Structures are given as C-alpha cells and as structure tokens.
Amino acid sequence: MRENVVIVGAGQAGGELATGLRQRGFSGSITLVGDEDHPPYQRPPLSKGFLMGKIPQEGLYLKPHETYGRFDITLRLRTRVESIDRASKHAVLSDGSRLPYDKLALATGGHARRLSLPGIDVGRLENVFSLRSIADVESLRGAFVPGRRLVIIGGGYVGLEIAAVAAQLGLNVTLLEAAPRLLARVTGPEVSAFIEGVHRSHGVQFRLSAEVRGFSLDASQRQAVGVDISCQGVQERIDADLVLVGIGLVPNTGLASAAGLAVDNGIVVDEFACTADPSILAIGDCANQPSAYTGGRIRLESVPNAIEHARVAASTILGQREPSTATPWFWSEQYDLKLQMVGLSSGYERCITRGDPSSKAFSAFYLKGSRILAADVIGRPADFMAAKRLVTGRTPVEPERLADEGIPLAKVAA
Amino acid sequence: MSKIKFIEASGAEHVVEAKDGQSVMQAAMDNLVPGIVAECGGFANCATCHVYVDEAWGAKVPPPEPNEKDMIDCAFHVQPNSRLSCQITVTPALDGMVVRLPISQTGE
Numbered sequence: 202m203r204e205n206v207v208i209v210g211a212g213q214a215g216g217e218l219a220t221g222l223r224q225r226g227f228s229g230s231i232t233l234v235g236d237e238d239h240p241p242y243q244r245p246p247l248s249k250g251f252l253m254g255k256i257p258q259e260g261l262y263l264k265p266h267e268t269y270g271r272f273d274i275t276l277r278l279r280t281r282v283e284s285i286d287r288a289s290k291h292a293v294l295s296d297g298s299r300l301p302y303d304k305l306a307l308a309t310g311g312h313a314r315r316l317s318l319p320g321i322d323v324g325r326l327e328n329v330f331s332l333r334s335i336a337d338v339e340s341l342r343g344a345f346v347p348g349r350r351l352v353i354i355g356g357g358y359v360g361l362e363i364a365a366v367a368a369q370l371g372l373n374v375t376l377l378e379a380a381p382r383l384l385a386r387v388t389g390p391e392v393s394a395f396i397e398g399v400h401r402s403h404g405v406q407f408r409l410s411a412e413v414r415g416f417s418l419d420a421s422q423r424q425a426v427g428v429d430i431s432c433q434g435v436q437e438r439i440d441a442d443l444v445l446v447g448i449g450l451v452p453n454t455g456l457a458s459a460a461g462l463a464v465d466n467g468i469v470v471d472e473f474a475c476t477a478d479p480s481i482l483a484i485g486d487c488a489n490q491p492s493a494y495t496g497g498r499i500r501l502e503s504v505p506n507a508i509e510h511a512r513v514a515a516s517t518i519l520g521q522r523e524p525s526t527a528t529p530w531f532w533s534e535q536y537d538l539k540l541q542m543v544g545l546s547s548g549y550e551r552c553i554t555r556g557d558p559s560s561k562a563f564s565a566f567y568l569k570g571s572r573i574l575a576a577d578v579i580g581r582p583a584d585f586m587a588a589k590r591l592v593t594g595r596t597p598v599e600p601e602r603l604a605d606e607g608i609p610l611a612k613v614a615a
Numbered sequence: 616m617s618k619i620k621f622i623e624a625s626g627a628e629h630v631v632e633a634k635d636g637q638s639v640m641q642a643a644m645d646n647l648v649p650g651i652v653a654e655c656g657g658f659a660n661c662a663t664c665h666v667y668v669d670e671a672w673g674a675k676v677p678p679p680e681p682n683e684k685d686m687i688d689c690a691f692h693v694q695p696n697s698r699l700s701c702q703i704t705v706t707p708a709l710d711g712m713v714v715r716l717p718i719s720q721t722g723e
C-alpha cells in the first residue's frame with residue numbers, strides 16, 4: 202500500500218520535509234498544503250535584501266514551482282487545512298475536500314503577535330503593519346517612501362533589520378523598545394550597546410524602556426498619526442506616517458489543540474517530532490521539542506531549526522528514528538554588518554570579547570564556568586565557525602586564552 | 616543551461632541542468648541533490664553548502680571573496696579546492712563542471 206503523507210503549511214519546514222522525503226527515497230504520496238500564494242520561500246530576506254529591493258520575489262523561493270511536480274510532490278497553494286479528523290485520519294481543507302493521511306505533519310509556523318491597545322482595533326489601521334510574509338512586504342512597500350516617519354515597535358532582530366533598511370532608504374526611523382536595552386533577551390549589554398550605536402550613526406532614534414500607551418488616529422479613524430508612549434514616567438507622542446509592529450511570534454497551534462493534541466508554547470512533540478498521536482508530527486516554529494542542547498524543552502524560530510526538524514521528521518516517517526542534536530544558531534544583517542549567533546546565552550556568568558567594537562569586527566562569548574554557552578559574532582566569520590564547534594562540543598576553555606586575540610580560537614580549549 | 620555533476624561522498628553521481636546566473640548551490644537545491652544543506656539560503660553565513668571544485672575547473676571559477684574564504688578556512692573537512700557553492704555563479708564557462716561533496720556539512 203502506498204503511504205500518504207500530508208504536510209500542513211508550505212513554509213521552510215514543510216517544504217524541506219516534502220523534498221527531503223523524496224530525496225531520501227520515500228515512494229508514497231506527498232501533499233503539501235499551504236495557505237499562501239507562493240511555493241515555500243525563505244523569510245529571512247523579507248526584512249533584509251527583499252525589503253531593500255535587492256532580491257526579486259522568485260529569488261526567495263526555495264525551489265522553483267516546477268521542481269515539486271517533477272518530484273511528484275502535490276503542492277496545493279491558497280488552501281487552508283481547516284481541521285483534522287483524527288478518527289478517520291483525514292485533513293479537511295478550505296475548499297471542502299478531505300485528504301486521507303497515514304502521517305500528517307503540522308508545519309504551520311506562527312503569526313505576528315498583535316499589539317493590544319484598549320479601545321483600538323490595531324489590525325484595522327491602514328498604516329500599521331507587521332512583517333511575516335511576502336504579502337506583508339507587498340502591502341508595506343507602497344508606504345516605504347523616503348522622508349516618511351516610521352515608528353517601529355519592538356527592538357528584536359526583525360525590528361532592527363527593518364530599521365536598517367528603512368534608514369538606508371531614507372525614512373525617518375524611531376524605534377520603541379520596552380526593555381532598557383535592545384535585544385535584551387538574546388544578547389549581553391556589550392552587543393546591545395554596539396548595535397544601538399551603529400543604528401544611531403545612521404540616524405535611527407530610540408526610545409528604550411518605552412511603554413506604548415495608545416495610538417493617535419486621524420479623523421477617519423483608519424490611520425495612526427502618532428504613537429503615545431510613556432518613557433520612564435515621561436509621556437510623549439511620536440509622530441508617525443507608518444507604524445511597524447514587531448513584537449514577536451505566536452505559534453499557529455489552533456489545528457492541534459482543536460484536534461485534542463497537547464499545546465504549551467507550541468505543539469508538544471517528542472525528540473522524534475511526534476505528538477502523542479503517532480500519526481501526527483509537528484515541526485519548525487510551531488513545535489515545542491525536547492532539546493539536546495539545553496536538556497529542557499524549547500521552541501525555536503529559525504531556519505536552521507526548521508531544516509533540522511524537517512530532517513528529524515523525515516527520518517521518523519521513514520522508520521529510522523534519529524533525534525536532533527543540532528545547536529541553535531541564527532544570523533542577521535544590518536547595514537553592512539554581518540551578525541552570526543550560536544547557542545543560547547541565558548544563564549551566562551561572564552562575557553568575554555575578542556576584537557574591537559570600534560572596528561565593527563568583534564565577538565562576544567558568553568561563559569558559564571569554563572564552558573561557552575553562546576557567542577555573538579560580528580564581522581568575524583572565522584570566529585563564528587570556531588565558536589560553533591566550541592559551543593556544540595561543550596569544550597571547556599581557558600577564559601584568559603579566550604580573551605587573548607593572539608591565540609587562535611582553535612587553541613583556547615583548556 | 617550548463618550541466619553540473621555533483622558527486623556525493625558515497626560516490627553517487629547527480630548530473631543536473633543548471634540555469635546560467637543561478638548559484639551552484641541553488642542548482643543542487645532545485646534538483647534535490649542530497650548532501651547540500653544550505654541553512655542560510657545562500658548568503659555565505661553557514662558553510663553548509665561546502666563543495667570541492669574538481670581540479671580541472673578550479674581556474675575557471677572566480678576566486679572567493681574574503682568572507683567566503685574565512686568561512687571555508689574553518690569549515691569541516693576542508694581541502695585546498697573547498698568552496699561555498701552558494702557563492703559560485705553558473706556561467707556557460709562552467710558547463711560540464713564536476714563538484715564533490717564532503718562527508719558531512721556539519722561535522723556530525
């Protein structure tokens with residue numbers, strides 16, 4: 202009997218699972234169902250080169266449309282999976298059809314977290330945007346005009362990347378961040394201060410420790426003309442022609458919970474990407490998985506995780522059980538800076554830097570005892586490659602040697 | 616269109632039709648060639664698209680930019696003919712090129 206695999210969500214993880222199964226010789230049927238207009242594409246350039254206008258839309262596609270047909274993968278775009286009938290093992294689609302499955306993989310990603318403000322339906326304002334998809338960039342593009350005042354709410358990587366593009370395109374950018382420093386959850390103060398300085402030198406303004414109190418609307422009530430904030434007790438209105446909200450992602454778990462599967466900051470899966478129902482898997486941004494790296498549970502939002510998790514799921518579907526051992530890593534691009542991050546720094550005791558921030562090339566290593574938990578690398582790609590090994594190998598290092606630029610990173614092990 | 620031959624570490628060969636102007640990495644992706652992971656999608660951030668350019672073709676491929684060179688120097692299983700396939704653009708001059716794949720892109 203030919204096995205049916207149905208994948209819900211034609212994003213990075215779903216696309217990777219579909220093609221990975223074929224690559225590894227899976228001969229059953231594969232149907233990839235996605236509610237967007239596009240075949241699986243890369244999101245990272247959305248807030249970088251694509252927003253900047255440097256990459257064409259097809260340049261985002263992971264594979265051209267025709268590749269799926271050529272490898273006998275049925276791609277159903279502009280179609281939502283509305284529910285899962287676990288008893289009869291069917292996915293129910295928005296066009297009314299029912300797809301039988303032997304294995305169902307949820308690769309539903311997430312949606313931008315909505316800003317909730319009393320008395321205002323932020324989602325209905327015409328000049329307030331979020332950035333998650335090609336469609337989001339398309340609707341934002343028209344408003345991205347030199348000289349306009351852009352207010353960005355949220356100082357994470359995506360918000361900062363958009364600030365960099367906007368500043369380079371000639372918009373006047375003000376970025377609001379609730380924490381006292383940028384990237385507070387993911388980096389140390391050294392890197393936060395460096396990033397802030399780079400943006401300021403490009404004219405970006407910041408309000409840190411800023412609490413958004415409300416929006417001022419125009420007479421039609423359809424446009425925001427200002428963002429009202431409270432900054433360490435001081436009230437202020439930041440005038441705006443457009444507003445971008447970048448306050449994080451909420452995993453798409455609705456299908457799973459409606460089907461009675463466990464959800465806790467993501468769809469709960471085991472180390473083989475399986476939910477409690479052995480026929481249903483979940484991968485990528487929407488999944489909460491055990492982590493070999495932290496020893497606990499983790500939900501990651503990154504491309505390397507989506508690819509690795511798809512590989513784990515393909516193994517499971519092929520009957521070879523191979524848990525993930527990957528170390529989380531991530532990258533960002535702002536202006537001409539290349540940032541590469543590996544590991545998770547939470548719980549670090551000290552930070553050791555190499556190189557000189559004023560030369561825009563330095564690395565920050567986050568240590569717990571003699572172990573490097575994580576590293577942020579700016580403009581020193583060789584450090585990143587070395588740091589990835591040290592973090593992955595849990596290699597004990599001598600902190601004094603780590604701080605000494607004269608000693609190659611490969612030789613800092615204790 | 617140029618033909619490119621990918622040879623996996625196991626010896627398995629894949630000959631693909633690559634479009635001129637695309638990267639060697641993307642040509643592998645479009646044709647589901649195993650062994651190239653390409654985590655960063657072609658922006659010289661990950662070195663998981665590492666290949667060995669066959670000696671006969673080395674001189675026909677423009678040399679690496681400094682950033683690519685730094686990434687390669689510290690990749691896994693490096694050889695003198697190591698390159699990041701996302702940084703090599705397919706041109707008619709590369710028709711028939713042979714690239715080999717490392718045992719692993721991640722060292723695991």
Ligand SMILES: Cc1cc2nc3c(=O)[nH]c(=O)nc-3n(C[C@H](O)[C@H](O)[C@H](O)COP(=O)(O)OP(=O)(O)OC[C@H]3O[C@@H](n4cnc5c(N)ncnc54)[C@H](O)[C@@H]3O)c2cc1C
Nearest residue numbers: 210212213214236244245281282309310485486502503504
């Ligand atoms: C602007 C931006 C910049 C980023 N930059 C980086 C970066 O530099 N580096 C990095 O590593 N990561 C980056 N990321 C994160 C990375 O893109 C994600 O981690 C990755 O795309 C996750 O893949 P996924 O398949 O889990 O989810 P997604 O790629 O989000 O795909 C999920 C898909 O499922 C669809 N879907 C959901 N529900 C249904 C349904 N019921 N029926 C049908 N379809 C459905 C969604 O519409 C979507 O197309 C960035 C993300 C964004 C938005």
Ligand code: FES
Nearest residue numbers: 657659662664701
């Ligand atoms: S795809 Fe990441 S370096 Fe080539």
